[in-house]
Amino acid sequence: MAQSTSPDHRLTAWFGHAKPVIGVIHLPPLPGSPRATDRPAEAAERVRADARALQDGGASGIIIENFGDAPFHASRVPPATVAAMTALALEARREAPSLPIGINVLRNDAVAALSIAHAVGGRFIRVNVHTGAMVTDQGLIEGRADRTLRTRRALGADDVLVFADVGVKHAAPLVSRPLAEEARETVGRGLADAIILTGSMTGEPVDRDALAAVRRAIPGTPLVIGSGATPDTIADLLADADAAIVGTALKVDGDVEAPVDPDRVRALVTRAASVRPEVP
Numbered sequence: 001m002a003q004s005t006s007p008d009h010r011l012t013a014w015f016g017h018a019k020p021v022i023g024v025i026h027l028p029p030l031p032g033s034p035r036a037t038d039r040p041a042e043a044a045e046r047v048r049a050d051a052r053a054l055q056d057g058g059a060s061g062i063i064i065e066n067f068g069d070a071p072f073h074a075s076r077v078p079p080a081t082v083a084a085m086t087a088l089a090l091e092a093r094r095e096a097p098s099l100p101i102g103i104n105v106l107r108n109d110a111v112a113a114l115s116i117a118h119a120v121g122g123r124f125i126r127v128n129v130h131t132g133a134m135v136t137d138q139g140l141i142e143g144r145a146d147r148t149l150r151t152r153r154a155l156g157a158d159d160v161l162v163f164a165d166v167g168v169k170h171a172a173p174l175v176s177r178p179l180a181e182e183a184r185e186t187v188g189r190g191l192a193d194a195i196i197l198t199g200s201m202t203g204e205p206v207d208r209d210a211l212a213a214v215r216r217a218i219p220g221t222p223l224v225i226g227s228g229a230t231p232d233t234i235a236d237l238l239a240d241a242d243a244a245i246v247g248t249a250l251k252v253d254g255d256v257e258a259p260v261d262p263d264r265v266r267a268l269v270t271r272a273a274s275v276r277p278e279v280p
Contacts, residue, residue, distance in 0.1 A: 007222040020060030024247030026067035033069040055096035057265025063102035072107040074138035110148040118157040130164035131190040134171040145190040164192035180217035198226035
């Protein structure tokens with residue numbers, strides 16, 4: 001889709017910063033999932049604590065995902081998951097009202113994510129496979145951009161942005177294809193509002209050559225780092241990318257299962273703020 005403003009200008013409008021750092025709240029196993037143990041009140045307190053830490057550390061936004069629900073449903077999740085995520089997203093919103101909220105329903109339930117985001121006043125969703133098809137530990141996942149965007153229109157939720165992965169982590173393509181080409185089609189034919197690029201697994205860094213190639217392919221579309229950003233790498237990555245979604249590096253001791261550490265958030269945000277956006 002042709003864009004009339006630069007990625008930096010649009011990200012500033014969306015998040016209040018030209019190079020936003022979006023912190024992840026990894027939800028504990030939710031009711032009905034195999035490892036669920038937390039009572040709703042305990043899960044809510046964990047979410048509130050993480051939201052406070054992200055706000056206090058200076059993050060630009062929050063994305064909430066049902067990280068603890070592995071093994072994940074390939075596409076549609078049950079109503080209990082949608083209900084729990086909606087309740088917990090509202091807790092995060094109340095605790096950090098100034099931060100835009102995003103939703104990622106793993107593994108690939110974009111319709112549920114849209115519904116939750118619309119209900120809680122969320123700003124964006126993350127879709128792991130928006131176009132094309134990927135082989136994952138859940139089997140073959142096919143993108144349904146058609147369904148996602150028609151649902152967005154039907155809900156009257158056109159203000160909820162679609163951040164779409166290309167070459168998403170924990171997955172492999174059916175047929176090898178240049179990521180730059182995939183990114184162009186995800187924007188041009190899948191109508192994604194932003195593109196996310198990740199490493200091969202949670203916490204793994206992005207391939208720099210791939211990042212540069214995708215940047216050249218979609219110069220007018222926001223490009224988001226989806227894994228592997230740390231205080232040591234964030235400034236370098238944001239030289240080519242426009243924003244970062246950060247989970248593991250913001251946790252106590254860098255442990256993905258641990259709570260968010262506001263000091264780690266602050267350190268990473270400070271490094272990100274040192275990157276000057278290009279002047280159009």
